[in-house]
Structures are given as structure tokens and as C-alpha cells.
Amino acid sequence: MLGERKAEQFEFFAGSLRDLIPDEHMLARVARVLDLAWLRDEVASLYCSHNGRPGIEPETAVRLMLAGFLLGLVHDRRLMREAAVNVAIRWFCGFGLTERLPDHSSLTRIRQRWGEARFRRIFERTVAACVGAGIAKGEVVHIDASLVRADVSWEALATRWVDKVGQENAPLDEQERDAKQTGKYKKICTTDPDATMSTSGRSQRLEPSYKQHTSVCDVAGVIVDIAVTTGETNEGSELVPAIERIETLTRTHVAIATADAGYAYAKVYGALERRRTDAVIPPKAEPIRSKVxxxxxxxxxxxxxxxxxxxxxxxxxxxxxHGRFFTSRARDCRRCDMAALCLSGGRSDKAVVLGNDYPALLRARRRRLN
Ligand code: SF4
Known part of the structure; x- marks a missing residue:
């Protein structure tokens, strides 16, 4: 059953808790513009209207989660321990000074009950309100991804033995080589398979992780899109879907997208060119794998x-x-003084694969040089 709060619960015997909080406090500043009056109707269909124990009031739950994010208290237990003694959080969420706070598990249950789709609708409604207020536009967006360490123990990791049976009879050195290529020794997380092993640029340590893909509008830093994937997802594959979602939500063409070199793939440059979005993405130096x-x-x-x-x-x-083979004539290479360096062992001609968006990558490199 949907919970409800009484107005008098906001007050305390010597006046409002608000009097104790400075105007410039983060929560006081957010509270001045935050309007969640619509939230109750948004989630009402998820609750029984006449039966069951009243749950935590929806606006209170979202305010608690917001306070947690804004104050860096990302774990529910820590958040509720802090909320019990923090006057600003109590006031922001509508609790009285001596009022007993809900158990931290109420927030977990709310997340489960509302689900990802409902939270996305709430997020989209919030972004739409920011667009309406003129503090987000979606014309210039900055996109980045960050790894989030999954809350699993090292004991929950197991080795995935891919193709084990098929490789059993292969010679030892061949087994070793194939294992590296097929990911035979890749670790998987048995308690949370959605978290996959990945390394961040900063620490080269492989850890079970998720990846958060965030897009921020240039006008005032409002987050206009967010997605969470498993850690090993390549950020380049998430960029165009993110831009499409932003355009749908803001009804504005994304004219410029900026990102770091982690997005510098030919297919990303190509896709952005086709949709007339300027890519401000520094191209990576070409990896040198061959003598030519x-x-x-x-x-x-x-x-x-x-x-x-x-x-x-x-x-x-x-x-x-994702491309085509380009091949030389064997008779050209036969007489070439560079053949020993240029040709792979046993080949009489040169064959390279060019991605379909290779020209877009070249244009991006040229732009960087200018
Ligand atoms: S060997 Fe390489 S450099 Fe020489 S002709 Fe063939 S492709 Fe050109």
C-alpha cells in the first residue's frame, strides 16, 4: 500500500528544521527547485490501493536516494545511519527531529518494486522538466563512461573453461594459444554474472565491474542520458544509442558530441558523420603491429x-x-624491395582489411592535425 506523510511531521517543537540549515547548503539549494508532486501518481499503479502495510512515501524515498547521491552516501545502510543524525537530510526528506526513520531495506524494496523502466520514466520526466526550464538543451553533449566495481567477493569468481572438450586433444602449446584467443581462462562472477571482468585506464587490475555511460548537457551540466552495462561493454558501441535517446527526449538534434579517446573508433566517427553530429573525439595513434x-x-x-x-x-x-579486403597483385610484390618486411610469411601478395568507416577515421585524424 502507498505510504503517506502528514504535514506536521515536517515541523519540530522549536520551529522548522529548515531554520537550522544554511541557505547555501546543497540540499537547501536543491529543495528550492525540486518538485516531485507528480511522483505519487507516477507510481500509484504499483501499489494496492486498499490493502497491505503502508510503504515508504514515494517522494520521501526519492529524496532519500537523492540526498545519498548528492552527499556521496551511495550505500543504503550508510545513508540511513547518516540520515538518523543529520538534520539537513531529515529536513530534506520530510522527517521530524525525533521521528524514527525507515529501515535501509525499504529503499531496496522500492527499487525492486518500481523497476528499471519506472526509474527511467522518472529520470526522463526530470530531464524534460530541465529542458522546459531552459537549463538543458541537448545540443552539445559530453559523453563519458566510468567503471563501477561490482559488490562481489573475489571468492565468487570462477574460471570459464570455454571449448575445453574440443581443445583437450590439441598439443600443449596450441592449447595455450587458443585459450588466450578464445578467452578460455576468462573469469566470470558466479553470484552476479552481469558484472564482468574489466580494467580501468587508471588501475590495470582486472575487477568484476559494471560500466556507467553518462551524457551531460553543456548548458548547465544536467545529465541527459544514463545507461549501465556490464563492465566489458565497449563504450564506442553505446555512444550512438545514447545520442538517439537524448534526441528523442529533448527533441533537439545533437550537433556536437565530445568524448575521450576511448570512443575513437572508425565506426563511431562514421556513424556521427552520417547523423550530422560533429565528433570532438581525439583520434588514437595508430597501433604499430607491423614493420610497414x-x-x-x-x-x-x-x-x-x-x-x-x-x-x-x-x-x-x-x-x-565491418569492412573489405584490399589486395595487391602478386607480380607487383614479387619484385618489391620491401617484400620481406611488408608481406606476411608465406604470402605472395599483400592483403589488408579496411573498415567501412576508415575514410571517416582519416578525416578525424586530419581535423586533429589542422
Ligand atoms: S610488398 Fe608491400 S610495399 Fe611492396 S609492392 Fe607489395 S604491397 Fe607494395
């Missing part, structure tokens, strides 16, 4: 060919998943 690296091959967009360091033509051929 790719940057020494010139792509000729007009004729759709690749020119090798010796000026020979590599023509487009077979398509693969």
Missing part, C-alpha cells in the same frame, strides 16, 4: 583503392563483417 604500418598505405577515396608505400595499387575485394 597501415599509415604508410594511402587510401584514395575517389578511386576507392589503397596505395602501398611503393605506389602499387591494392584493389577492394571480398567483404568481411
Amino acid at each position: 604500418p597501415m599509415r604508410r598505405f594511402r587510401y584514395d577515396a575517389k578511386h576507392d583503392v589503397l596505395k602501398c608505400p611503393r605506389g602499387k595499387i591494392l584493389k577492394a575485394g571480398r567483404a568481411v563483417k
Whole structure:
């Protein structure tokens, strides 16, 4: 049953708790503009109207969660322990000075009852209100991802033995090589399979994690989109869906998207070009895996060919998943003085795969140089 609060519970015997909180306090500033009057109707359908024990009042629950985020109290137990002795949180959430606070598990139950879809609707409604108030626009957005360490113990990790049966009869060194390629030794989390092993740029330590993808509007720093995935998700794959959600929500074309080099993939540049969004994303330096690296091959967009360091033509051929093979003629390479460095062992011609959005990546690199 939906809980309800009485107006007198906001007051305390010597006046309002509000009198004890400075105007510039974070919660006082938020309270001046926060309007959650619509929240009760939003979640009413999730509760029985005539039966059951009254639950925590929806606005109180959201205010508690907000106070937790704003004050850096991300664990419910810690939040409720702090709320019990913190006058500002008590006032912000509508509790009296001596009023008993709900158990921390009430917040967990509310999250389970409302579910992800309902929280997203609440979030979207909040963003729409910010757009209406002119503090968010969605025209210029800054996008970033951060790893969130999953709350699981190291004991809950197990090794995934992929293709174990198929590899059993292979020679030892081949087993070792295939295991590295197929992720045979990858750890998985048995208690929370949604958390996958990943490393952050800062610490190279593999940890079970989630990844939070956040988009912030340039006008006043309002978060206009958020998504949480498993830790190993590549941030590049989340960028365009995030922009699409922002455009739907704000009804504004995202003209400029900024992100760090973690998003610098040809397919990201290509996708942003096609949707006429300027990508302010620093391209990564090309990894050098060969003695004759790719940057020494010139792509000729007009004729759709690749020119090798010796000026020979590599023509487009077979398509693969995200690109095409470009192949030289064997007779050109046979006479070439660079053949020993350029060709892979046993090959008589040169074959490279260019991603479909390679030209967009080249344009991004050129922009960076200008
Ligand atoms: S080996 Fe072939 S592709 Fe490589 S530089 Fe020589 S001619 Fe060009």
C-alpha cells in the first residue's frame, strides 16, 4: 500500500528544521527547485490501493536516494545511519527531529518494486522538466563512461573453461594459444554474472565491474542520458544509442558530441558523420603491429583503392563483417624491395582489411592535425 506523510511531521517543537540549515547548503539549494508532486501518481499503479502495510512515501524515498547521491552516501545502510543524525537530510526528506526513520531495506524494496523502466520514466520526466526550464538543451553533449566495481567477493569468481572438450586433444602449446584467443581462462562472477571482468585506464587490475555511460548537457551540466552495462561493454558501441535517446527526449538534434579517446573508433566517427553530429573525439595513434604500418598505405577515396608505400595499387575485394579486403597483385610484390618486411610469411601478395568507416577515421585524424 502507498505510504503517506502528514504535514506536521515536517515541523519540530522549536520551529522548522529548515531554520537550522544554511541557505547555501546543497540540499537547501536543491529543495528550492525540486518538485516531485507528480511522483505519487507516477507510481500509484504499483501499489494496492486498499490493502497491505503502508510503504515508504514515494517522494520521501526519492529524496532519500537523492540526498545519498548528492552527499556521496551511495550505500543504503550508510545513508540511513547518516540520515538518523543529520538534520539537513531529515529536513530534506520530510522527517521530524525525533521521528524514527525507515529501515535501509525499504529503499531496496522500492527499487525492486518500481523497476528499471519506472526509474527511467522518472529520470526522463526530470530531464524534460530541465529542458522546459531552459537549463538543458541537448545540443552539445559530453559523453563519458566510468567503471563501477561490482559488490562481489573475489571468492565468487570462477574460471570459464570455454571449448575445453574440443581443445583437450590439441598439443600443449596450441592449447595455450587458443585459450588466450578464445578467452578460455576468462573469469566470470558466479553470484552476479552481469558484472564482468574489466580494467580501468587508471588501475590495470582486472575487477568484476559494471560500466556507467553518462551524457551531460553543456548548458548547465544536467545529465541527459544514463545507461549501465556490464563492465566489458565497449563504450564506442553505446555512444550512438545514447545520442538517439537524448534526441528523442529533448527533441533537439545533437550537433556536437565530445568524448575521450576511448570512443575513437572508425565506426563511431562514421556513424556521427552520417547523423550530422560533429565528433570532438581525439583520434588514437595508430597501433604499430607491423614493420610497414597501415599509415604508410594511402587510401584514395575517389578511386576507392589503397596505395602501398611503393605506389602499387591494392584493389577492394571480398567483404568481411565491418569492412573489405584490399589486395595487391602478386607480380607487383614479387619484385618489391620491401617484400620481406611488408608481406606476411608465406604470402605472395599483400592483403589488408579496411573498415567501412576508415575514410571517416582519416578525416578525424586530419581535423586533429589542422
Ligand atoms: S610488398 Fe607489395 S604491397 Fe608491400 S610495399 Fe611492396 S609492392 Fe607494395
